[in-house]
Amino acid sequence: MIKVSVMSTDVRNQSGTSKAGKPYSMTFQTVWLHTVDQHGKPNPFPEKVEIILPKNAEGAALFYPVGDYTLAPESLYVDRGGDLKLSPRLVALKPRPQAAA
Structure with missing residues (x-):
């Protein structure tokens, strides 16, 4: 699991x-990925990344509220050429229950 x-x-x-003459609009949000090295050891600091936000039916960007997430399974897909691609979509992690005082 990759924590975001x-x-x-x-x-x-x-x-x-x-270039084709069509208008475009993309909205980005900065997130921090908690990655691991090639041996699976967690890196000491999260890495800053900008992701393109999904849009609702009216075309407005859907930003992610402050919190912890993981990548949704639909973030990974295979393109027409058979290559694995990533289009980050986030799923909120459930907060840990607070210990009773």
Whole structure:
């Protein structure tokens, strides 16, 4: 499991016109990935990554609230060429229960 931390709901929008002449708009959110090295040992610090946010039916970006997440199974897919690709979609991790005082 790859843990993903969202520390802020700030987003960045990038829009313009593609080479084909079609308008585009993408919204990004910064997240922090808790990765491991090639031997499976956790890295000492999370890594900063920008992900493209999904959109709702009206085209508005759906940002992730502050919290801890993992990658959803639908984040991984095989493209037309048979290559494994990643399009990050996050699933909230359940908070740990607080010990009774």
